[in-house]
Amino acid sequence: MDIALEILSWGLLFVGSAFLVIGGIGVVRLPDVFTRMHGAGIIDTMGVGGVMSGLMIQAGFTIVTIKLALIIGFILYTSPTATHALARAALHGGVRPRGDETPEDESGQGNSSSKT
Amino acid sequence: MMAAVALAVLVTMALAVFRSIKGPTVYDRILAVNAFGTLTVVLISVYGFLSERPEFLDLALVYALINFIGTIAVSKYVEFSHMGRPTGGDELGDI
Amino acid sequence: MLHAISLGLVLFGLWLLLSGFFTALLLSLGIASVVAVVWIAHRMDVIDHEGHPIHLTFRAILYWQWLLKEIVLANIAIARVIMARKMPIHPTVIGVTATQKTELGHVIYGNSITLTPGTVTIEIDKDNLTVHALTTDAAMDLKTGEMDRRVTNVEAHPDTDNPNPNANTGEHS
Amino acid sequence: MGFMAVIGFAVARLRNLFAVVMLTGLFSLTAAVLYVILDAVDVAFTEAAVGAGISTVLMLGTLALTSSEERVEKSGGSKWALVLVVVTGCVLVYGTLDMPPFGDPTAAIHHHVAPYYLEKSGQEIGLPNVVTSVLASYRGYDTLGEVFVIFTAAIGVLLIIGRPQFGRRRSHRMLVGELHESMRTNVILRVGSKLLIPVILLFALYVQWHGDFGPGGGFQAGVIFASGFILYALIFDIDTARTMIPARTTRLFLVFGVLLYTGVGVAGLFLGGNFLDYSVLAANPVSGQHLGILLVEFGVGLTVAAAMISIFFTFAHQEH
Numbered sequence: 001m002d003i004a005l006e007i008l009s010w011g012l013l014f015v016g017s018a019f020l021v022i023g024g025i026g027v028v029r030l031p032d033v034f035t036r037m038h039g040a041g042i043i044d045t046m047g048v049g050g051v052m053s054g055l056m057i058q059a060g061f062t063i064v065t066i067k068l069a070l071i072i073g074f075i076l077y078t079s080p081t082a083t084h085a086l087a088r089a090a091l092h093g094g095v096r097p098r099g100d101e102t103p104e105d106e107s108g109q110g111n112s113s114s115k116t
Numbered sequence: 117m118m119a120a121v122a123l124a125v126l127v128t129m130a131l132a133v134f135r136s137i138k139g140p141t142v143y144d145r146i147l148a149v150n151a152f153g154t155l156t157v158v159l160i161s162v163y164g165f166l167s168e169r170p171e172f173l174d175l176a177l178v179y180a181l182i183n184f185i186g187t188i189a190v191s192k193y194v195e196f197s198h199m200g201r202p203t204g205g206d207e208l209g210d211i
Numbered sequence: 212m213l214h215a216i217s218l219g220l221v222l223f224g225l226w227l228l229l230s231g232f233f234t235a236l237l238l239s240l241g242i243a244s245v246v247a248v249v250w251i252a253h254r255m256d257v258i259d260h261e262g263h264p265i266h267l268t269f270r271a272i273l274y275w276q277w278l279l280k281e282i283v284l285a286n287i288a289i290a291r292v293i294m295a296r297k298m299p300i301h302p303t304v305i306g307v308t309a310t311q312k313t314e315l316g317h318v319i320y321g322n323s324i325t326l327t328p329g330t331v332t333i334e335i336d337k338d339n340l341t342v343h344a345l346t347t348d349a350a351m352d353l354k355t356g357e358m359d360r361r362v363t364n365v366e367a368h369p370d371t372d373n374p375n376p377n378a379n380t381g382e383h384s
Numbered sequence: 385m386g387f388m389a390v391i392g393f394a395v396a397r398l399r400n401l402f403a404v405v406m407l408t409g410l411f412s413l414t415a416a417v418l419y420v421i422l423d424a425v426d427v428a429f430t431e432a433a434v435g436a437g438i439s440t441v442l443m444l445g446t447l448a449l450t451s452s453e454e455r456v457e458k459s460g461g462s463k464w465a466l467v468l469v470v471v472t473g474c475v476l477v478y479g480t481l482d483m484p485p486f487g488d489p490t491a492a493i494h495h496h497v498a499p500y501y502l503e504k505s506g507q508e509i510g511l512p513n514v515v516t517s518v519l520a521s522y523r524g525y526d527t528l529g530e531v532f533v534i535f536t537a538a539i540g541v542l543l544i545i546g547r548p549q550f551g552r553r554r555s556h557r558m559l560v561g562e563l564h565e566s567m568r569t570n571v572i573l574r575v576g577s578k579l580l581i582p583v584i585l586l587f588a589l590y591v592q593w594h595g596d597f598g599p600g601g602g603f604q605a606g607v608i609f610a611s612g613f614i615l616y617a618l619i620f621d622i623d624t625a626r627t628m629i630p631a632r633t634t635r636l637f638l639v640f641g642v643l644l645y646t647g648v649g650v651a652g653l654f655l656g657g658n659f660l661d662y663s664v665l666a667a668n669p670v671s672g673q674h675l676g677i678l679l680v681e682f683g684v685g686l687t688v689a690a691a692m693i694s695i696f697f698t699f700a701h702q703e704h
Contacts, residue, residue: 010117017124019290024128026293027135027151033143034331035302038289038345040151041328043128046286051121051158055165066228067173071161071180075154078184080325081576082150087333087343088570089191090143097304097343136410149409156413160420172420174591178608181584185611186409192618222586229590237593244589252582255616255628318575335572
């Protein structure tokens with residue numbers, strides 16, 4: 001394999017793993033559920049993306065590469081949808097985001113409209 | 117070197133487990149389980165790559181899929197039950 | 212109908228990518244599966260310009276390149292925030308208005324916001340998006356509306372369904 | 385393993401049943417990783433699909449039917465229960481002492497059937513995935529039994545709580561209406577799922593037909609297929625999903641799957657072989673085996689998918 005590709009791949013793997021751990025730390029350290037979502041977002045984007053693309057380069061052009069690409073695509077596609085579903089559920093479940101500066105009536109509105 | 121990547125994934129998994137046990141709200145747990153699922157996908161991919169068996173990647177794909185559906189289902193359930201409870205008095209009796 | 216055919220083609224491509232076996236039996240099973248899935252999807256009524264946005268393909272690729280760069284930058288910024296000893300976070304909830312014309316455009320915008328660490332779309336109501344931002348920087352970035360503009364450019368005009376080729380730097384307000 | 389212990393302990397300690405369900409999901413994921421590392425890919429596949437996905441959803445359905453807090457009962461029996469559990473645990477550990485060490489080549493299992501399966505399945509059945517050969521052909525009876533278990537379970541669930549027309553239960557109609565309302569406004573989930581559902585279904589069929597070559601097969605495919613429908617039912621509303629696949633259709637498929645499996649077995653009988661002997665299905669025993677396995681797996685897939693879908697709908701109809 002090309003030495004440049006090798007270096008690039010290991011670099012990606014390293015960066016990906018680093019971001020995974022940072023995201024994990026974020027999930028533990030950040031103060032409330034909404035802020036923790038940003039930590040999880042790091043895992044889903046940079047962490048997964050880095051590690052998986054590192055693996056892709058390692059694999060060369062085979063069916064493995066294609067499947068890894070599918071997995072990245074799938075995670076990048078589903079992650080925001082799932083995060084949004086969760087955020088919405090939390091908002092409607094009455095969790096107030098910390099440091100809620102602008103007065104929000106979004107959740108109250110959502111509840112009342114659905115209660116009818 | 118691959119082992120280092122796997123180790124990073126495991127450490128992150130441990131962090132996610134910690135968060136899922138600690139809570140405090142159900143949403144934190146859902147978030148942590150979702151993250152854990154994603155990490156499982158990565159771990160299986162790395163492992164599958166190490167053992168050079170591309171069929172492991174199908175497994176990872178299934179994980180990603182199930183993880184997504186599970187998260188949606190759980191979020192819906194939570195949202196639904198919170199919103200739905202107060203209105204539960206409808207005894208219409210049809211169906 | 213056009214969407215159904217293209218969905219079928221995409222699915223068959225996916226089948227070939229997944230399978231990697233090119234025997235007659237598996238290919239015919241693949242075709243049968245694709246037909247079955249397209250039929251079910253048709254019954255579910257999920258095939259339309261939202262469920263299968265072929266009309267966006269080309270500009271979506273350009274947009275992805277930009278989004279990828281944004282994601283990387285945002286990742287670095289948020290990672291720095293998390294690793295700082297005293298996390299300089301200022302969680303805020305802001306409302307932004309999406310200028311896209313279709314719901315699909317709103318969805319792309321909302322998901323792009325969520326995909327960029329530091330901002331999460333927590334509620335979407337027509338063209339009003341409620342966004343949770345981790346830091347003031349992230350909130351400011353969003354407020355500039357660059358992402359909004361770019362998503363609007365990606366979006367095809369739904370009435371003509373005919374992508375306008377030189378709409379990559381169009382001013383939109 | 386450490387994870388499993390921690391999670392198991394937490395499951396026992398937590399009183400909030402919701403949290404327990406989430407942790408059970410985690411437990412399944414960890415177990416599946418363990419299976420992968422032990423090279424039992426097919427098992428991991430099933431664990432991923434069933435343990436982490438469907439069972440979580442079904443448990444939530446149960447929670448919706450009952451209450452989400454466990455009542456703490458101070459009972460005097462706990463000391464005896466503890467003793468019992470410890471004793472049982474000791475007996476189990478004692479039992480494992482008799483088992484050969486992991487990977488020991490002299491272990492009994494490596495001497496009787498395993499080498500036979502591993503060596504002969506290649507020429508007798510001609511499939512790369514030995515697990516599928518074993519499950520569907522050598523152990524065809526067992527798998528048939530499992531299919532019947534699933535069939536019976538689905539029938540049982542349908543009989544016990546699946547008679548909405550008789551129950552004076554609160555109507556779900558209004559709640560579903562609300563759900564629909566909230567979903568219609570939520571474009572992100574709707575558009576996201578629209579694109580995804582065909583892909584999921586196709587992936588399920590891919591798993592179904594490639595069970596011969598890689599991990600997968602009827603069980604896993606059935607579950608994935610069902611999960612596609614469940615996603616549809618979650619995002620759009622349950623009534624719409626129900627009209628998409630009426631109860632009659634799922635029941636039909638439920639029965640058809642079992643009949644297909646049995647039918648293949650009986651066909652073998654008529655063609656001069658034994659029950660579930662696929663070699664006689666075609667001129668050439670190997671392709672006969674192949675055909676038989678393909679059909680049988682398809683039967684399994686149908687039954688599993690139909691069973692999962694009907695169980696899910698039964699639960700969903702009962703919610704609140």
